[in-house]
Amino acid sequence: MVNFWPLRSKDPRHSSITFFNVESETESVSRFLTDACETFEADYGFTHPLTRTELDEHIEQIRERTENGPFLRVQVSDRLKKRLQASGYAGFSQDEISANIERVTKVPRGGPELAKREGDRMARRISREGFASVLSSMISPSNNTVRLRKCLQNLYWVNYFGRPYLSMFRRECLLDAPAAQVREFSTGVTLRITEQLEDEPSSFNQFKAARDRCKEVLSSNAFLRPGAEPGYEYRAPKFDFASDVTE
Numbered sequence: 001m002v003n004f005w006p007l008r009s010k011d012p013r014h015s016s017i018t019f020f021n022v023e024s025e026t027e028s029v030s031r032f033l034t035d036a037c038e039t040f041e042a043d044y045g046f047t048h049p050l051t052r053t054e055l056d057e058h059i060e061q062i063r064e065r066t067e068n069g070p071f072l073r074v075q076v077s078d079r080l081k082k083r084l085q086a087s088g089y090a091g092f093s094q095d096e097i098s099a100n101i102e103r104v105t106k107v108p109r110g111g112p113e114l115a116k117r118e119g120d121r122m123a124r125r126i127s128r129e130g131f132a133s134v135l136s137s138m139i140s141p142s143n144n145t146v147r148l149r150k151c152l153q154n155l156y157w158v159n160y161f162g163r164p165y166l167s168m169f170r171r172e173c174l175l176d177a178p179a180a181q182v183r184e185f186s187t188g189v190t191l192r193i194t195e196q197l198e199d200e201p202s203s204f205n206q207f208k209a210a211r212d213r214c215k216e217v218l219s220s221n222a223f224l225r226p227g228a229e230p231g232y233e234y235r236a237p238k239f240d241f242a243s244d245v246t247e
Helices: 028-041 052-068 076-085 096-101 112-129 131-139 163-169 171-175 201-218
Strands: 044-047 071-076 101-107 158-161 181-184 190-194
Touching: 028 044, 028 158, 028 190, 052 112, 052 131, 052 201, 071 076, 096 101, 112 131, 158 163, 163 171, 171 181, 171 190, 171 201
Parallel strands: none
Antiparallel strands: 044 158, 071 101, 158 190, 181 190
């Protein structure tokens, strides 16, 4: 999927290239990432293997939040409901979903029944769309320009940082990050957090531990903090769209 946005606008956005193929060998996808980022002088890019181990952890986190914490009940338009019933969430953008939200109410406490209902809903979605599609939307909820101006969602298996992040993190700091593989290119640096990320708990736990070490070295407030207090001050680069425009 390729999106190109006009740079000459009041609120310019990054153009993007998304490659999604769960059957591809991870090394070839990693090479595709770095080649594409270098060719287009990307500001940011990443690739991440989609595993059921990670999906199960995300679902468990949703169950815990639903059962123990406040819960937002979202009501969407009839138009969106019909499309969801016909084809599920596949093909929807974050902006489309947001535009069709009619009402959001806050339930003080979810409870076991609501947690079970949310778990069942997620199971139906996985059955309809496949676990990889669902996990993809959960781990990377639209890393668009609006979100990048606030912070990075996380570190993924292989991460490419272009010029804005070289300035923010400093090239030397990126090159010294405790990742399994660090590569320097003319316009950016890639961090490969672990050598492999396999679909088993031990591999995923090793990845999470290595990811946390890298985030602390780079700058923990550059990454999204779920549950952070309102007004928490994140660190993000300034993107210079004007310099990319050619006459």
